Amino acid sequence: MSAQDLPSSSSEDDDIEQRFRNAGVVVPADRAEGAYAAARRLLAALHWLRKPRTAAAEPAHIFLAGDNRS
Numbered sequence: 001m002s003a004q005d006l007p008s009s010s011s012e013d014d015d016i017e018q019r020f021r022n023a024g025v026v027v028p029a030d031r032a033e034g035a036y037a038a039a040r041r042l043l044a045a046l047h048w049l050r051k052p053r054t055a056a057a058e059p060a061h062i063f064l065a066g067d068n069r070s
Helices: 010-023 031-049
Strands: none
Touching: 010 031
């Protein structure tokens, strides 16, 4: 299944457009179809890349500068 084969909905495309706008990305008209398809594919795989968690659940103080223990 290619990125263009993923089904799209107008609300999903609106969300992607808003994400592009928030990031300051201006997609040229001739590349919009491919950019939206790539974004849909990335968003579909996002759950594999990062599990949802709150800031409180993020690990803190796991690296100490200058600590060279092996």
